[in-house]
Amino acid sequence: MGEIVLNIENAGKSRAALQVLDGVSLNAATGQRIALLGHNGAGKSTLMKAVLGLTPLSAGRISVAGSAPGSAAARAATAYLPEAVAFHKSLTGREQLTLFARLADCPVAQVAGYLDRVGLSEAADRRIGTYSKGMRQRLGLAQVLLGRPKLALLDEPTSGLDPISRHELYAIIDEMAELGTAVLIASHTLTEVEARTDRIAILRAGRLVADDTLENLTLRAGLPTRLRIRANGDAAGRIVDATGGTRVNGMSVDLLCAPERKMTELRRLSAMGDVVADIEMHPPRLEDLYRHYSTGENH
Numbered sequence: 001m002g003e004i005v006l007n008i009e010n011a012g013k014s015r016a017a018l019q020v021l022d023g024v025s026l027n028a029a030t031g032q033r034i035a036l037l038g039h040n041g042a043g044k045s046t047l048m049k050a051v052l053g054l055t056p057l058s059a060g061r062i063s064v065a066g067s068a069p070g071s072a073a074a075r076a077a078t079a080y081l082p083e084a085v086a087f088h089k090s091l092t093g094r095e096q097l098t099l100f101a102r103l104a105d106c107p108v109a110q111v112a113g114y115l116d117r118v119g120l121s122e123a124a125d126r127r128i129g130t131y132s133k134g135m136r137q138r139l140g141l142a143q144v145l146l147g148r149p150k151l152a153l154l155d156e157p158t159s160g161l162d163p164i165s166r167h168e169l170y171a172i173i174d175e176m177a178e179l180g181t182a183v184l185i186a187s188h189t190l191t192e193v194e195a196r197t198d199r200i201a202i203l204r205a206g207r208l209v210a211d212d213t214l215e216n217l218t219l220r221a222g223l224p225t226r227l228r229i230r231a232n233g234d235a236a237g238r239i240v241d242a243t244g245g246t247r248v249n250g251m252s253v254d255l256l257c258a259p260e261r262k263m264t265e266l267r268r269l270s271a272m273g274d275v276v277a278d279i280e281m282h283p284p285r286l287e288d289l290y291r292h293y294s295t296g297e298n299h
């Protein structure tokens with residue numbers, strides 16, 4: 001693992017009677033992409049604000065690149081893309097990014113390259129007021145890239161974007177991580193983060209209830225894999241009798257099996273010979289894991 005860029009230890013935050021964050025510990029190392037998931041109100045934005053130094057903690061500590069949140073060193077190491085990024089409407093994309101480059105002490109000559117990287121070359125000299133939401137998000141991402149931060153905090157970066165733009169945005173996030181940036185992505189779009197992050201962290205009512213790779217979370221949750229067994233001819237009834245599965249239509253039977261039973265069931269099915277025409281395996285998705293960890297629901 002690379003250098004730890006973000007270290008959150010036992011973070012607590014109370015607002016009036018409400019414990020918004022409670023004993024949250026989370027690390028991010030260089031090049032890691034971490035998804036931060038949780039229901040509305042679980043505390044994701046509060047955690048990001050605390051990392052940015054915008055809201056103080058009631059307990060615990062956070063360090064960003066070895067410095068306190070909000071300090072000059074931490075600010076220089078961090079980039080933040082809010083969900084609804086706001087710019088000067090009357091500036092063009094190029095002018096806005098040039099302004100950022102000056103403020104961040106980055107070479108202005110690189111602005112054109114970053115605009116190109118996020119697909120805004122053609123719109124660079126149009127006013128931001130004429131940009132679509134997706135174009136504003138891209139400009140926000142160009143701003144994040146430009147600072148070459150050690151840590152990037154992205155709050156719902158793909159909300160309101162079309163599928164192609166979402167895909168491109170994640171490709172840029174991947175590149176950023178390859179160059180060494182630790183990326184924390186708050187998201188509700190599970191199918192995206194499932195494929196595009198290294199670790200999944202889940203907040204539930206201010207507590208971190210999961211923080212691991214998708215593989216490990218899957219193993220630990222012990223959720224069943226669904227086998228969809230297609231019968232040959234009219235043999236579905238025989239398969240139901242033999243497996244205890246559920247008939248889903250005239251031809252197919254669904255069988256839920258615990259991870260440790262999967263191979264046994266597959267062997268049993270293959271021993272049934274021609275009766276079975278095909279078997280599709282559906283392992284638990286992040287959506288199932290999310291439900292398991294974020295609601296404490298047991299399957």
Ligand SMILES: Nc1ncnc2c1ncn2[C@@H]1O[C@H](COP(=O)(O)OP(=O)(O)OP(=O)(O)O)[C@@H](O)[C@H]1O
Binds near residue numbers: 039
């Ligand atoms: N400024 C504030 N004053 C009082 N309570 C607040 C404030 N900001 C957030 N909260 C409360 O803190 C809790 C956590 O909110 P937070 O915005 O961190 O959640 P979230 O996980 O980011 O939710 P969402 O997915 O809806 O953005 C909520 O109960 C919210 O009502």
